[in-house]
Amino acid sequence: MDNKKGVKKTTASLLLFTVFMFGFGYGLVPLYDVFCKITGLNGKTIRVTENINREAIVTDRLIKVQFDANINGDLPWTLQPNQRIMRVQPGKFYEAVYTVKNIKDKDITGQAIPSVSPQVASLYFKKAECFCFVNQLLKAGETKEMVVRFEVDKDLPEDVAELTLSYTFFRVKKVASIN
C-alpha cells in the first residue's frame, strides 16, 4: 500500500502542472495585450501604413479631435500641442504637431506613450506616423517638433462626436522600449 510508483507519478505530474502555471502567469501578459487590442480597452491606438492611392471618402461628418500633452514625473521637458483642436473628416489623413523642449542643460532621453479616449474610439483612431514608443533624445535646451499623422476611421460609431488624443512623455532611465 506504500505505493511508491504512484507517488512518483503523482508528484511528477503535479510538478509539471506547477511549471505550466508559472508559464501561464507570464502567458497572461501577451493575452492581456491581445484582449486590450480586440476590445480597444486601455486606449492603445492602432498603427497603419498610409495608402496614397486610396480614394478619399467624402462624408459631411466632422469629428472634433482634441490634443492633450503630459509630462510624467521628473522629466524636465515641456510638451505642447501646436493645435488644441482639429475638426477632421473621417477617412482622411491629417497631421498634428507637438512641440517638445528640454529645459535642462543636460541631454535627456524620453519616450512618449499615446492614449485615446473614449476607449471605444481608440479602435478607430489610426496613425500612419507617430513619435511614440521610441526613445527620443533631446540635447540640452533643444526644441523639437514632433509629428503625428492620423486618420479617424469612417466606421467610427455615430455617437462619438469628439475624441481626445493624449501623449505622455516618460523619462527613459534603464527602462527598455518594448518596440
Added chain:
Amino acid sequence: MSTIAHDDHHDHKPTGLKRWFFSTNHKDIGTLYLIFALTMFFIGGAMAMIIRAELFQPGLQFVDPQFYNSMVTVHALIMIFGAVMPAGVGLANWMIPLMIGAPDMALPRMNNMSFWILPFAFALLLSTLFMDGGAPAGGWTMYPPLVLQTGDAFPFLIFAVHFLGISSIMGAINIIATVFNMRAPGMTLMQMPLFVWTWVITSFLLIASLPVLAGGVTMLLTDKYFGTSFFDAAGGGDPVLFQHIFWFFGHPEVYILALPAFGIVSQIIPAFARKPLFGYASMVYATASIAILSFFVWAHHMFTVGLPIKGELFFMYATMLIAVPTGVKVFNWIATMWKGSMTFETPMLFSVAFVILFTIGGFSGLMLGITPVDFQYHDTYFVVAHFHYVLLTGAIFALMAAAYYWLPKWTGNMYDERLGKIHFWLSLISSNVLFFPQHFLGLAGMPRRIPDYNIQFADFNMISSIGGFAYGITQLLFVYIVIKCAMGGKKARARSWDGAKGLEWEVPSPAPFHTFETPPKLTKKVLESLY
C-alpha cells in the same frame, strides 16, 4: 538525515533538537506547523494591536503614517501566509494520514523542507522592519507602481513571497500524493472524511494559483532591477495588468484559506450533533464547484479600475454564482444539526459560531460583489469588515475549533473545558465588537489603510479598538489552555468525543509516534463509522 530516516523504521523517536530539525514524521511536522502558525498569529496580532491603538482616536498618536502602512501590509502577509495557511497545513499533516489510514505523508523529506522554509521566509520578511526605508508599506496586494517605491525591503518582500509559495506548493503536492496513493485499501475517494476532501481541493488551488503569483512578483522584480516594463507605462506596460495577475492568484487564495475551515466544521458538527453529515456528496461537489468558480471571478476585486461594462457584468454574475454552492454547504451544516442530539463543547461552539459569522461575511461579500454598489464600498472599512468576518470569525474560529477538537488526540489529555468555553465567549463577543462597527464606518465612507480619520468616525473606531484589544488579550488564554492541556489533565480516551467518527479515533490518545504501519482493516462497520 539518513540515520534519522533509518530510525523511523524502529519504534523509538529521535531525541533532542535532531528530532525537530530533521523530522520526517508527519505528526512532529504537523506540531511544528501548528506552533509556528500560533507564533505568527501573535506577531501579526501585535501589529493589529498597533493599528487599533493608532485608530483609537482621530489624529496621529503613536506611529508615523509610513510605519502604520507597514503594519497594515505586514499584518496581512503574516496572517495569511504565516498563520492561517500554515495552521491549515499543520492540521493536514497531523490528521490526513490518520484519517485515511496511512503510515505517514507520501513525501516525508519534502514535508520537512516545506516546513523549514517558512521560518526562513518570515525571517526575510520581518527583517525588513529594521531596514532603511522601512518594511513594505504598499499593501499586501503589492500593486505597482507604489510597491516599486519600497526601499531596501523590496527584494526581501519578493523573495519571501517566492519562498512562501514554494513551501505551500510542496505541501500541496505532498497532500495530493498522499491522498491519491496511500489511502487504506478499500477506502474510495467518496469515503474520505470531508476534511481530507477539502484539503485535496485546496491543494489543487494552491498548485494552480501560487505559480501565477510567483510569476507576477518576478515581473515586479525585473521591472525594478532589470529594465523590463511589464507594469511600467513608460515602457509601454500597464500597472492594471499586475492587478489581473495578482487577483487571478488572489481570489483562489481566499478559498485556500476558507476551504480547510469548511472541512474542519464538516468533521466537528456531525460529531456533536451525533448525526452523520447531511449531504456528503453534495458537500464534495459544492467544494469543487467553489474551487473551479474561484478562477473566474478575480476581477470583482478591481471593479473600479475601468473595466468594460460587459466585463463588470460577467464578473458580477460569476461572483453571485459562488453563493449557490456556498449556500449548499451552509444548508447542509444546518441540516446536520437539525434534530441532532447536540451538545456544546468548545469545538462545537466555535463551529456553530463559524457557520453564523462566516455567513454574515458571505452576505457582505455578496454586497461587495454587486458592481454598482462596489463603487461606493471599494477600499472602505466595509471591505475590511467583510474579509475579517470570513477570515477571523471564519477561518480562525474554525482553526480554533479544530485545535480543541483534536487536542485530546494530540496530547492524550482533555483540555480545561471551562476555560475553553470562557475563551470562546470572550472571543465571540470581542471579535464582533471589533468588526461589526467597521461595516458602519465603511458605509459612511471611511477609507482603509489610512492612519487618521475624520472625527465623525471617532466613536465607532473607539468601540472597534476596544474590541480589538479584548480579542488580542483573550487569545493569550488560548495559549494557556493549550500548554495546560499538554502538561496534563484528564486522560483522553481513544475516541475522545462520543460522537466523533473516523479512523483517527481508532488509534490511542495521544496518537503514538507511528500509526497504521500496517493498513487498518476497513470492515463494513468501520467504513460506516467514517461518515
